[in-house]
Amino acid sequence: MALPEISETSNSNMMNGEHIIMRLTYISRYNNHNPNGEVSRILAQAQQNNTYNGITGALIFNHNYFLQSIEGARPVINDLLRKLVKDDRHFSLQIIECSEIEQRRWDKWSMKYLIPSEDNKEHSLKFSAGTEFNPYLMSTNQIMMLIDALSKQQEQEEKQISEKKKSWFSIG
Ligand SMILES: Cc1cc2nc3c(=O)[nH]c(=O)nc-3n(C[C@H](O)[C@H](O)[C@H](O)COP(=O)(O)O)c2cc1C
Numbered sequence: 001m002a003l004p005e006i007s008e009t010s011n012s013n014m015m016n017g018e019h020i021i022m023r024l025t026y027i028s029r030y031n032n033h034n035p036n037g038e039v040s041r042i043l044a045q046a047q048q049n050n051t052y053n054g055i056t057g058a059l060i061f062n063h064n065y066f067l068q069s070i071e072g073a074r075p076v077i078n079d080l081l082r083k084l085v086k087d088d089r090h091f092s093l094q095i096i097e098c099s100e101i102e103q104r105r106w107d108k109w110s111m112k113y114l115i116p117s118e119d120n121k122e123h124s125l126k127f128s129a130g131t132e133f134n135p136y137l138m139s140t141n142q143i144m145m146l147i148d149a150l151s152k153q154q155e156q157e158e159k160q161i162s163e164k165k166k167s168w169f170s171i172g
Contacts, residue, residue, distance in 0.1 A: 017074040023105065024077050024098045025069040025143065027135040028090040030061070037089040043113055050110040055080065058112040058151055066090055067135050069147055071104045096140050106151075114150040 031037055039061050050057065055072035070077060085093055106112060116133055135143055 018076070020074040021071065021101055021104065022074050022077050022099060023069060023071040023101045024081060025067075025096040025147070026084070026093050027096060027143070028066045028068075028084075028093040030064055030066060031089055031091055034089045042089060043111060046111040048110075053080070056104050056106040056109055056111075058106050058109065058114050058147060060114045060116060060147065060150060062116045062133050065133070065135050067096075067143065067147065069106065071101065071106055074100075094136070096135075096143050112151065112154075114147070114154055116150065 043059065046057075046059065049055070050070075050072075053072060053076050055070055055076060057068060057070035060067040070080065072080075084090075135146075138146070
């Protein structure tokens with residue numbers, strides 16, 4: 001994803017802290033009574049808005065819970081946080097970590113959807129306190145390790161798929 005370098009940011013844009021990049025990670029509970037709550041719709045809206053706003057991130061969803069990590073200019077992240085808190089497609093939002101960062105972790109993705117599936121259940125439960133994935137029972141450290149593990153695993157799977165495709169095309 002093409003993101004403006006800090007040096008490219010004009011001085012007028014720095015008046016409000018736009019040059020400071022931060023990452024915010026939170027968990028929330030899915031509101032399954034909201035008819036507009038389809039995750040595909042949330043994801044599409046996030047990807048479209050985030051591309052425009054220079055936000056990158058990852059979203060994990062497992063029927064009951066969301067876990068999202070967003071990175072971007074500090075005022076932009078704060079604007080989004082205000083919207084997220086008011087969004088009734090989820091509730092009980094709890095901030096897991098919020099810090100200034102030197103480098104983005106999700107720089108390739110406007111919003112990467114990471115799915116805790118049967119295949120990667122091992123990861124979701126490894127860092128969980130119970131027998132079911134429940135981020136409310138997990139420490140900040142466990143949550144950050146889970147996001148990292150899922151994203152690394154998914155990146156690896158995608159790389160393998162693209163290499164397989166390349167080898168199919170090179171046959172003959
Ligand atoms: C779990 C969850 C994650 C979301 N993630 C994002 C996001 O990454 N970016 C975004 O712009 N909106 C996201 N939204 C939607 C916002 O809460 C809000 O509805 C939206 O930003 C409003 O956009 P608008 O001002 O263009 O109408 C998310 C909503 C939910 C429930």
